[in-house]
Amino acid sequence: MKNKPQLSFWQIWNVSFGFLGVQFGFALQNANVSRILSDLGADLHSLSLFWLVAPIMGLLIQPLVGAASDKTWNKFGRRNPYILIGAICATVGMLLMPNAPLFVSVITPMIFGAMMLAVMDASFNIAFQPFRALVSDMVPDNQMNKGYAIQAFLINIGAVIGSILPFVLTNVVGLENTSQQGSIAPSVVWAFYIGATVLLGSVLWTVFKTKEYSPKEYYEFKGMDAEEVAKEQAIEKSIIEKLTDFVGLMKTMPEVMKRLALVQFFSWFSLFIMWVYTMPAIAQQVWGIDVKWFDPVYISSVGGIPNDIAAAKGAAGDWVGILFAAYSLFAAFFSIVIAKLANTFGRKAVYSFSLLAGGLGYLSFMFINNPEPTLVNLLITEITVPQGAVTLFIPMMGVGIAWAAILAMPYTILAGALPANKTGVYMGIFNFTIAAPQIISGIFAGWILNSVFENQAINIIILAGVSMVLGAVSVYFVKEKSQ
Structure with missing residues (x-):
């Protein structure tokens, strides 16, 4: 069994860097979605129903994406395609959600906002699961503590900056933070624009700076035969068998x-x-x-x-x-x-x-x-x-x-x-x-x-x-x- 090659600090940093952007966007959502939905017309007791989207998406999507990425090998990699797709979809949701009032002629802003919340949550989950697996795939066992320490650092940095961004845009930049019913404060709108840019940019950095191992290389590190694994994965079980x-x-x-x-x-x-x-x-x-x-x-x-x-x-x-x-x-x-x-x-x-x-x-x-x-x-x-x-x-x-x-x-x-x-x-x-x-x-x-x-x-x-x-x-x- 071969050992994975040792990675430099910056190689490990590059593998995890996209986490900063994903957590940046997630923190913006956590701190501001109730505020946005309230401004768009949601009453207090219905807020928790809108937020149901987040755990439901996690429950449905993470196991599916995790299983799918285990079996995916193409010229873009194994995990990278899912990370990139998730980031692009999340970016679209973050750009559109604060513009919900613009779509009033087609759909009520509150419903549109809820739809974009669903898009963002689904997308964050598409990106999160393969990202965790990517670190495990790429980092050798004796560097795993360092790998997850760097990952935790980037996650927390993203969370801190994403959480305070609307405050900074109001109190440092000078953007307005007030809104009337049916509209969203400019500071929140621009925070989501910036968050979308950081999210996509950091994920692109990881995707283009990280070259994943081929199936042959990866399974050699695990002491397994790539062809045998491929045969096992090719066996399709019925839904009844999977449920059983x-x-x-x-x-x-x-x-x-x-x-x-x-x-x-x-x-x-x-x-x-x-x-x-x-x-x-x-x-x-x-x-x-x-x-x-x-x-x-x-x-x-x-x-x-x-x-x-x-x-x-x-x-x-x-x-x-x-x-x-x-x-x-x-x-x-x-x-x-x-x-x-x-x-x-x-x-x-x-x-x-x-x-x-x-x-x-x-x-x-x-x-x-x-x-x-x-x-x-x-x-x-x-x-x-x-x-x-x-x-x-x-x-x-x-x-x-x-x-x-x-x-x-x-x-x-x-x-x-x-x-x-x-x-x-x-x-x-x-x-x-x-x-x-x-x-x-x-x-x-x-x-x-x-x-x-x-x-x-x-x-x-x-x-x-x-x-x-x-x-x-x-x-x-x-x-x-x-x-």
């Missing part, structure tokens, strides 16, 4: 995987709520905007949103990007030490503590509502915001700690418990534990917000906190293989 195999794997999944699924449920249920409802929650809680200004029926009845309310909503929307950038930054820092902490205190203890920190972070939102204007120096600019907005950096530290653990700890606990010849397929099944709780959250969170909490968005963030704390408790029931 899948059900069999579900029945025989390791016990640790089932127990981790409970932790995953509480964790991702919470995260979905945060992404959907942070903007209206802090707009109401910290900026003091009344719930009625999130009701499109009321807004239409009074002839539009007053300028001061529009300005406050714009400022709150920009600040969400700053907060999301903050938790990504805190997650990056915590990721540096999480492995050492797990070695010292145990993976379960660190995992549980991290989720508890995130849960307490969400719960503390209810106590943060100081409206006193405060001048804040963010290095790139100075801005006056409510003191409560600044205080929100503290709970975001907890959220960042939880996010870092959610991305790493389940997989480190799970990896040692999976059979070597079925690791890939079980990892694919484990993706269901990410998508399913988000789908459940999307179906019920809006109804709970409207029917139980009377559209007071801060209360749905508190629910997210309770769920994350339950996740921390449920870690106790996970039994690691070594125990």
